[in-house]
Amino acid sequence: xxxxxxxxxxxxxxxxxxxxxxxxxxxxxxxxxxxxxxxxxxxxxxxxxxxxxxxxxxxxxxxxxxxxxxxxxxxxxxxxxxxxxxxxxxxxxxxxxxxxxxxxxxxxxxxxxxxxxxxxxxxxxxxxxxxxxxxxxxxxxxxxxxxxxxxxxxxxxxxxxxxxxxxxxxxxxxxxxxxxxxxxxxxxxxxxxxxxxxxxxxxxxxxxxxxxxxxxxxxxxxxxxxxxxxxxxxx
Amino acid sequence: xxxxxxxxxxxxxxxxxxxxxxxxxxxxxxxxxxxxxxxxxxxxxxxxxxxxxxxxxxxxxxxxxxxxxxxxxxxxxxxxxxxxxxxxxxxxxxxxxxxxxxxxxxxxxxxxxxxxxxxxxxxxxxxxxxxxxxxxxxxxxxxxxxxxxxxxxxxxxxxxxxxxxxxxxxxxxxxxxxxxxxxxxxxxxxxxxxxxxxxxxxxxxxxxxxxxxxxxxxxxxxxxxxxxxxxxxxx
DNA sequence: TTGACTCATTTAGGAGTCCTAAATAGCATC
DNA sequence: GATGCTATTTAGGACTCCTAAATGAGTCAA
Numbered sequence: 001x002x003x004x005x006x007x008x009x010x011x012x013x014x015x016x017x018x019x020x021x022x023x024x025x026x027x028x029x030x031x032x033x034x035x036x037x038x039x040x041x042x043x044x045x046x047x048x049x050x051x052x053x054x055x056x057x058x059x060x061x062x063x064x065x066x067x068x069x070x071x072x073x074x075x076x077x078x079x080x081x082x083x084x085x086x087x088x089x090x091x092x093x094x095x096x097x098x099x100x101x102x103x104x105x106x107x108x109x110x111x112x113x114x115x116x117x118x119x120x121x122x123x124x125x126x127x128x129x130x131x132x133x134x135x136x137x138x139x140x141x142x143x144x145x146x147x148x149x150x151x152x153x154x155x156x157x158x159x160x161x162x163x164x165x166x167x168x169x170x171x172x173x174x175x176x177x178x179x180x181x182x183x184x185x186x187x188x189x190x191x192x193x194x195x196x197x198x199x200x201x202x203x204x205x206x207x208x209x210x211x212x213x214x215x216x217x218x219x220x221x222x223x224x225x226x227x228x229x230x231x232x233x234x235x
Numbered sequence: 236x237x238x239x240x241x242x243x244x245x246x247x248x249x250x251x252x253x254x255x256x257x258x259x260x261x262x263x264x265x266x267x268x269x270x271x272x273x274x275x276x277x278x279x280x281x282x283x284x285x286x287x288x289x290x291x292x293x294x295x296x297x298x299x300x301x302x303x304x305x306x307x308x309x310x311x312x313x314x315x316x317x318x319x320x321x322x323x324x325x326x327x328x329x330x331x332x333x334x335x336x337x338x339x340x341x342x343x344x345x346x347x348x349x350x351x352x353x354x355x356x357x358x359x360x361x362x363x364x365x366x367x368x369x370x371x372x373x374x375x376x377x378x379x380x381x382x383x384x385x386x387x388x389x390x391x392x393x394x395x396x397x398x399x400x401x402x403x404x405x406x407x408x409x410x411x412x413x414x415x416x417x418x419x420x421x422x423x424x425x426x427x428x429x430x431x432x433x434x435x436x437x438x439x440x441x442x443x444x445x446x447x448x449x450x451x452x453x454x455x456x457x458x459x460x461x462x463x464x465x466x467x468x469x470x
Numbered sequence: 471t472t473g474a475c476t477c478a479t480t481t482a483g484g485a486g487t488c489c490t491a492a493a494t495a496g497c498a499t500c
Numbered sequence: 501g502a503t504g505c506t507a508t509t510t511a512g513g514a515c516t517c518c519t520a521a522a523t524g525a526g527t528c529a530a
Contacts, residue, residue, distance in 0.1 A: 007424035129386030151364030189242035
């Protein structure tokens with residue numbers, strides 16, 4: 001009789017990181033598909049809808065073309081195309097910046113604002129799927145997402161984000177309350193990982209050194225749960 | 236003197252699920268951008284590259300056009316376009332299915348296989364970002380991702396995936412070892428959440444009832460991390 | 471103050487994506 | 501052998517996305 005060695009999952013599988021990447025790619029596909037379905041009824045395309053949302057987040061200052069291109073992850077000519085389509089639809093107005101006369105200042109028209117708000121609702125299908133996670137799981141997921149995004153930012157794959165961890169008002173791990181160890185110096189209140197923002201309007205970038213120090217302090221000491229992951233009265 | 240009430244993050248923020256969705260959308264943007272850069276040098280477009288990878292995963296049986304369209308998340312005409320481009324480049328061969336003469340059978344040519352392998356490497360930038368997470372964090376993230384994808388599948392937003400949790404060989408939570416509580420009846424070996432697959436070649440879909448039962452059994456008793464990660468108030 | 475540069479954006483041109491609607495072809499059945 | 505169903509392709513049009521080259525506004529130096 002011959003003993004067969006048990007199958008070795010660790011050796012035979014892709015790494016966890018690879019499978020996580022696969023999963024993110026799958027979600028990315030749905031996001032693309034649904035973006036079409038959500039935007040089409042409003043007579044805009046996904047890219048255009050995304051540009052509208054970007055401008056909505058930047059009101060009232062507006063954005064330069066260049067900034068829109070970075071936010072969309074496309075080249076300037078492509079962004080110019082999309083903006084031209086929006087201008088011709090009367091959703092965006094293209095002005096010249098007062099101080100820098102070669103830069104354009106893109107802002108939403110009233111109609112553009114209305115449409116941007118309507119269109120911003122499309123990803124509720126994703127919201128529902130995320131909602132099937134337990135609250136504690138969502139919080140851990142958010143924390144991991146922040147790390148991944150920061151990693152992409154560090155590598156230059158994504159422009160700097162208006163996240164807490166990049167903000168000069170961020171004071172990580174300075175309170176004893178394990179649920180709210182951080183502090184936001186802007187609103188002067190403590191908060192926890194579950195409140196971390198990815199797109200805060202009040203965000204003001206910290207200096208490189210400051211951001212690095214905050215980052216180390218934040219990621220160094222993960223919040224501890226009052227009870228393990230699965231615990232807690234589930235909704 | 237008036238006491239100002241402290242800022243209420245819970246009330247003033249978007250929900251965790253909303254912010255998670257935002258984060259996933261951001262990753263989706265990078266993925267799109269990088270897909271272009273990765274695919275372009277090989278003289279294919281992102282959609283074409285994705286079709287190649289899909290076909291690679293389905294070898295040697297091949298896929299029907301319909302299946303490619305679903306996997307790509309596009310309509311049949313769009314898939315037909317992309318496939319036509321690949322055929323004219325000599326990367327895919329389009330045959331007729333023997334028994335059903337109205338269906339096509341798409342398979343990779345030798346060159347197509349070579350290119351598919353080269354192109355499959357592109358997301359290493361994402362791999363690196365995911366790699367900045369601690370191992371335990373990666374495992375929890377993967378588990379959450381599986382739940383989200385299954386949620387999307389349930390809602391019909393994504394076609395059924397070749398995941399362990401959909402598989403008739405999956406036996407969740409039948410072992411005592413907390414690191415490997417599940418069992419794969421195909422390779423006859425125990426495994427843990429960190430080994431969960433999203434795209435298993437051996438996967439064979441379970442019946443609806445069986446899948447539902449497995450799902451409940453799996454999600455009911457989550458593995459505990461060796462080290463607690465994060466809790467937060469259970470809202 | 472006139473070139474030479476640089477910067478921000480646009481134009482040009484071309485392949486490809488993506489849609490809806492309509493056309494073709496194989497099969498099914500009655 | 502008409503009728504319908506299924507799988508795919510064609511047709512047509514708007515938009516995406518790229519690279520390369522062209523404008524047009526500021527800047528700077530001689």
